Amino acid sequence: MSINPYGDRLFAEFYTCNDPDVAARLAQERLADDFVDHSPVFGATPDKAGFTRSVSFINSAFRQDYHVERTIEQGDTVVAIWSANGEHVGQFMHVAPTGARFRLKGITAYALRDGRITAHWEQFDVLAILMALGIVPPLGG
Template sequence: MADNVELARQIFDEAWVHQSRRAYEQDYADDAVIHDPIEGALDKTEYDRRRRRFLRSIEILDLRPDRFIDGGEDVVVRYSMRARMRGPLLGIQPTGREGTIHGIVIFRFRDGRVIEQWQSWDTIHFLRQVGAVEAEPPAQRDSLAGWEEEPTGGHPI
């Protein structure tokens, strides 16, 4: 449904680019659930409170949706954000440095309103860029280190 894509675009723009609360007040169902890998499942009021706290922790320098994927009642938004860490974030003191965040939001719509949302962003990558956490030692950066080679005869899965 192209209407859901347009609504997702409007919500993303209002909530993050313009940092408005209107989307949560009008475009989310009263019983909407927002799933966050750090915060867990939240209702729209608690999610908006935590979103505003996050926005006090960072200064958005550039934010753009990279892609919208229309899945009917589900719409996926892939985005990129350039931000500066200006306040405490996840219990970590601000560094004043800049970094890039890449993330994905999945909206589920019913009757023109968000009923459920899932989101994920590359938290540790951003915290490393802004100097809030140490980068891993080079020997641990290879995510495939310790895995055995593929068995002969095809893919292991």
């Protein structure tokens, strides 16, 4: 029996809604009040408010098409192996929108309780974003 009531949407909708307000609403609806983010990004706090700000920020800086390639469920944990195509459409790390496109891959895990997310772990190719925006020079260049 699946513990994931959302299917692949659990992972994709936070990032492919491409609307900061919708992303924030989804986070508020889907995260438990005692949520802990074990992989906060972009200076976020490791709690529900920080994750909500992160997904809102990501949706304001990038337009993404996010694909879940595989999900694995064990106990109360759901893991997604994913890839995304992105486009830089808003301010990111003091860089104005460039329209630069990039592709990245990552792995995200959520712990779930009663259909709500209680914890988050994630690793993704941040370097691909930084190189696409010219923040980090291409490797070997």
